[in-house]
Amino acid sequence: AQRVTQPEKLLSVFKGAPVELKCNYSYSGSPELFWYVQYSRQRLQLLLRHISRESIKGFTADLNKGETSFHLKKPFAQEEDSAMYYCALMAGGTSYGKLTFGQGTILTVHP
Amino acid sequence: DVKVTQSSRYLVKRTGEKVFLECVQDMDHENMFWYRQDPGLGLRLIYFSYDVKMKEKGDIPEGYSVSREKKERFSLILESASTNQTSMYLCASSLSGGGRQPQHFGDGTRLSIL
Numbered sequence A: 001a002q003r004v005t006q007p008e009k010l011l012s013v014f015k016g017a018p019v020e021l022k023c024n025y026s027y028s029g030s031p032e033l034f035w036y037v038q039y040s041r042q043r044l045q046l047l048l049r050h051i052s053r054e055s056i057k058g059f060t061a062d063l064n065k066g067e068t069s070f071h072l073k074k075p076f077a078q079e080e081d082s083a084m085y086y087c088a089l090m091a092g093g094t095s096y097g098k099l100t101f102g103q104g105t106i107l108t109v110h111p
Numbered sequence B: 001d002v003k004v005t006q007s008s009r010y011l012v013k014r015t016g017e018k019v020f021l022e023c024v025q026d027m028d029h030e031n032m033f034w035y036r037q038d039p040g041l042g043l044r045l046i047y048f049s050y051d052v053k054m055k056e057k058g059d060i061p062e063g064y065s066v067s068r069e070k071k072e073r074f075s076l077i078l079e080s081a082s083t084n085q086t087s088m089y090l091c092a093s094s095l096s097g098g099g100r101q102p103q104h105f106g107d108g109t110r111l112s113i114l
Helices: none
Strands: A003-005 A010-014 A019-021 A024-026 A032-038 A045-049 A072-074 A083-090 A099-101 A105-110 B004-006 B010-013 B019-025 B031-038 B042-051 B054-057 B064-070 B073-078 B087-094 B109-113
Touching (some): A003 A083, A003 A099, A010 A019, B004 B087, B010 B019, B019 B031, B019 B087, B031 B064, B042 B064, B054 B064, B073 B087
Parallel strands (some): A010 A105
Antiparallel strands (some): A003 A024, A019 A072, A032 A083, A083 A099, A083 A105, B004 B019, B031 B042, B031 B087, B042 B054, B064 B073, B087 B109
16 A cells, blocks of 8 residues: 655745755555645645646656655745645556545745 | 536534535546545545446545445535544545546535534
């Protein structure tokens, strides 16, 4: 069975500082990894996925299969980045698109 | 743009009641999911469905059942509500087929069981 771990429940940074939200996973196959974000009073939405290899809102995430990690990074945090962030894994095969989520990290960016 | 609509934003029910949470998606997605979201626990999968009338248990199905009579609608049923089912419930849908497609979420239903 797969597992996703986000070791930090809370993360606080100041505006303009770099931010890194950690995500580690365990899965024996080839995973698809996602980051989802939930802003205050909004629905959970996809931020980025590793297969796209794109930067969204200044965030990037690189899949490191050796370290089984998919950390989310942004060089200069903004106040509007304050939100709940979830890392999620989708297994291969006939998984029917099921996602396994981490526990989530609440990011607060102070002015 | 995908629209996943959950029938209620807030719901208050009493212990022992049978509770129905409804979810509708408008993008002809094959897969639909029900999660509960609790602080410190993340999202946990209750049930999912990959086709009409098809359903599979997720990680925490106890005390819940589901119904999918039409492709666009997926209902979550609390057979006899208990206080430990007080939570935020999220519905999601995704395309099936080749490639691993992301899930799209509704706004959630905050359910309180008194």
